[in-house]
Amino acid sequence: MxxxxxxxxxxxxxxxxxxxxxxxxxxxxxxxxxxxxxxxxxxxxxxxxxxxxxxxxxxxxxxxxxxxxxxxxxxxxxxxxxxxxxxxxxxxxxxxxxxxxxxxxxxxxxxxxxxxxxxxxxxxxxxxxxxxxxxxxxxxxxxxxxxxxxxxxxxxxxxxxxxxxxxxxxxxxxxxxxxxxxxxxxxxxxxxxxxxxxxxxxxxxxxxxxxxxxxxxxxxxxxxxxVHIDTPYDEVIIKLNSKLNTTYISYGSLGASKHKMQSTQDSNAMEMEEAVAVKRAVSKSSRLYKNKNWDLVDAADDASFDVSKVKKEELPKELKEKSSAEIKSYIKEKKTERVKIQNEIQELNKKRNAYIAKNQKENAxxxxxxxxxxxxxxxxxxxxxxxxx
Missing domain, CATH: 3.40.50.410 (von Willebrand factor, type A domain)
Structure with a gap:
């Protein structure tokens, strides 16, 4: 071995x-x-x-x-x-x-x-x-x-x-x-x-x-x-991560499978240890977690993206019958909600890091x-x- x-x-x-x-x-x-x-x-x-x-x-x-x-x-x-x-x-x-x-x-x-x-x-x-x-x-x-x-x-x-x-x-x-x-x-x-x-x-x-x-x-x-250190902020961050997932609007040929992958990797992290799930949630609230190839909110951040060019059959069920103006409004609403949740996670993570630094043993x-x-x-x-x- x-x-x-x-x-x-x-x-x-x-x-x-x-x-x-x-x-x-x-x-x-x-x-x-x-x-x-x-x-x-x-x-x-x-x-x-x-x-x-x-x-x-x-x-x-x-x-x-x-x-x-x-x-x-x-x-x-x-x-x-x-x-x-x-x-x-x-x-x-x-x-x-x-x-x-x-x-x-x-x-x-x-x-x-x-x-x-x-x-x-x-x-x-x-x-x-x-x-x-x-x-x-x-x-x-x-x-x-x-x-x-x-x-x-x-x-x-x-x-x-x-x-x-x-x-x-x-x-x-x-x-x-x-x-x-x-x-x-x-x-x-x-x-x-x-x-x-x-x-x-x-x-x-x-x-x-x-x-x-x-x-x-x-x-x-x-x-x-x-040894991972549990903190008083972990449970709240994990709950916020669940809310964060609801702000993703899947579209296109990759939408359904990628949205499922997001949830699966959340579960994989949680099965390992709660602290790992927390770290993943923090990553998902960062600038590096972008999914414009399957999420309308991230896609809309690109100035060249035109939601009116997305085929109706590639939209999620709740948007298929909406006009382009209504879809844009819905995306904007989800974007606002996402940013708020991500900011909350980042602020809680600062407190979490301070707690860990205070309680972590030397050379841990x-x-x-x-x-x-x-x-x-x-x-x-x-x-x-x-x-x-």
Missing amino acids: KKVNAILSLLFAALICSTTFGCEPKKKTKTIYAQALTEKPIANNTVKIALLLDTSNSMDGLINQAKAQLWDIVNKFTHAKCGNEAKPNLQIALYQYGNDALSSKEGYIQQVLNFSGDLDEISEKLFSLTTNGGEEYCGEVIQTSLKQLEWGNNQDNLKLIFIAGNEPFTQGKLNYEDAVTNAKEKDVIVNTIFCGNYEQGINSKWKKGATLTGGEYIAINHNKKI KGELENAMLRAIKKQAAAKNYKWEE
Whole structure:
């Protein structure tokens, strides 16, 4: 059995830190008004993170950590800023490797999710992961993610790989040094997390796999368990989350299935632990939870969207017989209601965070989290990221 049960807690802690710092420096355009030149920042920054997770043997603890810690990433990343201006987007890709259920011809590697900012979809894919024994080819999964994913060519953007496991980094036909060299050429930083003895990870090349790209090597105590703290605000936030769901107006071919997915992921979070459900609710009240491809309220935020162009058969039952003016009024009403609920959740979460900070024991988040935070800050220092709480 592989000793990897808790690495995702620290992996996601690293992601939290990394996503709150990476940024493309401001580009500028000149606009003439009354013969005066003004400069406007162009905001088009997306931090891209690929998670490469070993799903061999007894990895259920790893997967559970992934499900729980996703919302911590989002809730921290909500406050990220590019310099002093626009807030960047977050996209996550997911790979599993080292699982006997996967194709041997593909090196026991599978792309579970391409880069996506759809938080419900990311959660769904994490909950779909299962475990099985297999061969873990670190170099090959890194190379596969570099080939299959669209990383972009802008070297000012922050592009990260996090690979987690505990077998030698040298396994497989593809030399890991070739893979990480390719990553460096694409300006992708590879960070490695080894579950086990620090020196063992060094001897099995996990450290070298990271340092060749300027990444960080981390060895962790896999038995470290993070204890969630219940607060007086949790129950109220969960109730507000239920009200929040009623403000979504599904439409189009994706509407029904996506609305159901939203509810399913709420249930999945609650089944894990109430604190996880609370964190998800906070994420849903943030700027990063957008669903314009199936929700009329989010779609209407786009100035180019025209609700009159939506076919009647693609509207929900309560709107099929309404005029365009009536539909617009209904959308506006739901938008107002949503913003009010989201603001309430955010305010309650500030109180919740203060309560947790007061009652959390020292090092309750894991003994290496602070060290990882410093490491990721160092990586992203040149990317001009800041964050506000």
